Amino acid sequence: MNRPFEAPVIRLEGVGKGYRVYERPLDRLREALTRRPVHRTHWALRDVSLDIRPGETFGLVGENGAGKSTLLKLVAGTLRATEGELSVHGRVAALLELGAGFHPEETGRDNVMLMGAMNGVLAADMATYYAGVAEFAELSEEVLRRPVKTYSSGMFMRLAFAAATAVDPDILVIDEALSVGDLHFQKKSLDRIMRFREAGKTVLFCSHNLYQVRSLCSRAAWIDGGRVREVGDTEHVVTAFEAYERAKDAVEPQAPSLDAAPRRDAGSLSPVRLVDVRLETGDGINPAFIDAFQTVRLVIDVESFEAQRPFHVGFAITRNDHENVFGSSTHFPRPDQPLMGLGPHRVSVRFPELPLLSGDYRLSIYVLDDTGLQVLDAAEGIRAFRIHQRRREFGLVYLPHVWESENGHGA
Amino acid sequence: MSAISRANAQLFLLWLKRDVKSRYAGSSMGLLWAVLGPVLTIVLFYVLFAFVFQVRVPELAREQGYFYYLLAGILPWLALSEGLSRATNALVAHEQFLQKQVFTVGILPGTAVVAGLLPQLFGSVLYFILLAWADLLQVTTWLWFPLMLAVQLLFTLGLGMALSILAVHVRDLVHAVPLVLQFLFYATPILYPLSMVAEEYRFLFLFNPFACLIMSWQAALLGLPLDSSVLVALGLWTLLLGAGGYALFRVLKPTLGEAL
Numbered sequence: 001m002n003r004p005f006e007a008p009v010i011r012l013e014g015v016g017k018g019y020r021v022y023e024r025p026l027d028r029l030r031e032a033l034t035r036r037p038v039h040r041t042h043w044a045l046r047d048v049s050l051d052i053r054p055g056e057t058f059g060l061v062g063e064n065g066a067g068k069s070t071l072l073k074l075v076a077g078t079l080r081a082t083e084g085e086l087s088v089h090g091r092v093a094a095l096l097e098l099g100a101g102f103h104p105e106e107t108g109r110d111n112v113m114l115m116g117a118m119n120g121v122l123a124a125d126m127a128t129y130y131a132g133v134a135e136f137a138e139l140s141e142e143v144l145r146r147p148v149k150t151y152s153s154g155m156f157m158r159l160a161f162a163a164a165t166a167v168d169p170d171i172l173v174i175d176e177a178l179s180v181g182d183l184h185f186q187k188k189s190l191d192r193i194m195r196f197r198e199a200g201k202t203v204l205f206c207s208h209n210l211y212q213v214r215s216l217c218s219r220a221a222w223i224d225g226g227r228v229r230e231v232g233d234t235e236h237v238v239t240a241f242e243a244y245e246r247a248k249d250a251v252e253p254q255a256p257s258l259d260a261a262p263r264r265d266a267g268s269l270s271p272v273r274l275v276d277v278r279l280e281t282g283d284g285i286n287p288a289f290i291d292a293f294q295t296v297r298l299v300i301d302v303e304s305f306e307a308q309r310p311f312h313v314g315f316a317i318t319r320n321d322h323e324n325v326f327g328s329s330t331h332f333p334r335p336d337q338p339l340m341g342l343g344p345h346r347v348s349v350r351f352p353e354l355p356l357l358s359g360d361y362r363l364s365i366y367v368l369d370d371t372g373l374q375v376l377d378a379a380e381g382i383r384a385f386r387i388h389q390r391r392r393e394f395g396l397v398y399l400p401h402v403w404e405s406e407n408g409h410g411a
Numbered sequence: 412m413s414a415i416s417r418a419n420a421q422l423f424l425l426w427l428k429r430d431v432k433s434r435y436a437g438s439s440m441g442l443l444w445a446v447l448g449p450v451l452t453i454v455l456f457y458v459l460f461a462f463v464f465q466v467r468v469p470e471l472a473r474e475q476g477y478f479y480y481l482l483a484g485i486l487p488w489l490a491l492s493e494g495l496s497r498a499t500n501a502l503v504a505h506e507q508f509l510q511k512q513v514f515t516v517g518i519l520p521g522t523a524v525v526a527g528l529l530p531q532l533f534g535s536v537l538y539f540i541l542l543a544w545a546d547l548l549q550v551t552t553w554l555w556f557p558l559m560l561a562v563q564l565l566f567t568l569g570l571g572m573a574l575s576i577l578a579v580h581v582r583d584l585v586h587a588v589p590l591v592l593q594f595l596f597y598a599t600p601i602l603y604p605l606s607m608v609a610e611e612y613r614f615l616f617l618f619n620p621f622a623c624l625i626m627s628w629q630a631a632l633l634g635l636p637l638d639s640s641v642l643v644a645l646g647l648w649t650l651l652l653g654a655g656g657y658a659l660f661r662v663l664k665p666t667l668g669e670a671l
Contacts, residue, residue: 078510080668092513100511105433114429117422118514122414 007089008051009171009202010075015084016046016226017070044070045226048084052204052219057197059217059234060206061241067226068206069175072096075204076173090170090202093119097175099160104149108139108159111148115163129166136188137162158185165192172196174205190216210238270377272311272367275344276301279363279383292357292389292398298349302339302367302377310338310370313347318381320360325396327364331372338370355398358389419515427522431529449489449530457481460602468604470635479547483632484601484625486534487559491567491621492592494527498571499578499588502667506579510671516664520575524567528560538632547633555631563624566649569656576663579670599625617641620648 020039022028027038045067052058060068073079074086076094101118102111112133113126121129134144137158148156165172174193193216196203207213213220214234221231222241230237279286280297290296300313314329330336330347339345362384367377391398434445460466461477468480498520502509505519535556542548578584599622605613616622623645630637 073510077513078668079671080665082669094513097511100508101514103429103433106429110425110429114422114425117418117425118512120415120418122418123421 059220062223093169490531494524497523565653569653573656
């Protein structure tokens with residue numbers, strides 16, 4: 001729900017939060033006595049101006065340490081701004097850290113009661129509140145009578161989330177707490193946020209899960225280095241943030257030579273050894289940059305020192321974050337045909353119009369025994385290359401697809 | 412009572428319960444430690460001062476008079492020194508927590524002070540039984556006890572709250588306050604009666620707020636004579652430390668969010 005003409009419930013104007021940093025602890029005292037400033041100010045947040053309207057679900061994205069949590073704490077009221085104006089209208093419930101205020105020696109029940117009291121639940125409503133929390137957290141009375149220290153971390157987080165959100169605030173502030181527990185509980189947590197939203201409450205949250213931000217928020221802000229870098233429509237802000245993240249990850253690729261690559265120690269004594277790995281494109285051999293949708297050939301040279309030993313060759317393409325993109329091996333086709341025979345062997349793989357999209361990738365090459373289980377020789381994370389792509393589709397790989405539309409459907 | 416103050420009262424009680432429980436939970440003898448510490452302290456002082464130093468209280472000239480005198484002063488002292496030390500540390504120790512949970516900050520030093528009071532209340536019950544046994548229990552004590560308790564509470568709450576917020580800015584207080592209290596213990600007529608002090612120096616005790624409080628306690632519990640100047644000083648100190656301390660806390664409370 002986006003109601004642009006209503007007065008904002010949360011308004012920040014030029015808000016900043018600074019911390020005084022002293023070189024030595026004694027400097028603090030010296031400053032107090034001499035009144036001559038000797039501190040530096042570290043700004044966790046600076047110049048932040050935002051308007052959040054009633055009923056809005058507003059997301060914050062940004063890297064770790066960008067100041068998202070500081071902003072949430074300012075809105076929740078646990079921190080005070082060093083400069084600027086901040087106004088919040090309505091009752092705020094904040095979930096800044098799961099289980100803040102939980103005592104491990106106390107029972108789940110006592111912790112929930114205290115959590116309720118901290119969130120302003122009155123004695124008369126406590127029984128209802130407690131029952132609601134227990135039901136949402138799916139913990140039995142037997143479990144709730146035990147000290148919290150005996151809980152599994154999943155149980156603990158479920159209880160903490162349930163206790164913090166089983167209240168009825170006007171504004172809900174949540175810091176990174178929507179991805180706790182198993183999938184079933186995550187779904188429940190999200191449903192609860194959705195219900196807050198449908199009830200016209202204002203929700204302000206930050207998450208590293210950009211999918212969640214996209215699907216929950218009407219508007220978002222990207223906080224970078226303590227400042228608002230982008231603010232507005234969620235899709236616009238999140239896309240800008242993603243682009244920035246990718247650009248930062250795409251460091252200059254270096255191509256370690258085969259010899260410098262990490263090899264399994266079996267290498268030098270292995271009966272079959274890797275000799276060379278090459279990537280061939282229209283632009284030459286082992287280029288650092290490859291245009292997407294080019295035909296690429298992977299050539300692997302091995303040498304066998306045992307005439308009677310059958311072996312296989314496999315490869316994996318991995319992204320620079322070690323995520324496997326694609327892998328295959330000569331022992332995958334059935335029936336497989338292992339290589340055998342003394343001396344050099346060459347295996348090559350042709351990728352017609354390699355459908356990898358923009359990103360940094362590496363190769364891992366394996367020589368395997370006839371069962372495909374034992375690694376005889378390997379070179380991992382070698383031949384780094386970067387794919388450049390000129391088309392607009394995004395993601396990891398290009399999936400063949402066809403757009404279809406029907407006119408007058410269902411009329 | 413408004414909904415907010417009712418919610419705060421409830422939170423205060425729950426937090427107090429947790430504070431008391433968690434202090435002794437986990438140790439096998441639990442509450443026994445809470446009793447053993449003060450009891451051993453009192454026995455030590457009694458043996459040392461009644462028998463080794465032969466201190467006598469002229470106003471309470473009877474067998475074991477010193478014992479009753481010692482208890483009258485040391486019971487409130489242990490409560491207020493424990494309460495103040497813990498109150499000073501209350502906000503500093505919960506810094507992380509206060510960043511992450513919206514909380515009525517005053518509850519932290521408040522419960523620390525009140526928790527310190529519990530052993531005193533427990534001890535006072537035993538003390539009253541001993542007094543009755545020794546035929547020393549005054550009728551007026553029943554009147555004075557709640558009044559003195561209220562004064563002590565006001566006094567320590569205000570001071571404790573002010574110290575707790577000051578300690579956020581001046582960390583050294585966490586270490587300094589227990590030390591100063593230890594010093595003040597000997598500068599307060601608990602182990603010795605004021606009559607043992609040379610007459611020309613007695614006025615100095617009026618400048619020690621704790622001395623005024625403790626002397627009033629002794630007078631209230633044992634019916635000892637009390638100079639009216641002490642009562643006046645106690646009134647002024649209670650106003651200054653109790654109301655003043657609370658006012659200072661209110662003024663400085665916003666700075667907590669800045670310092671965290």
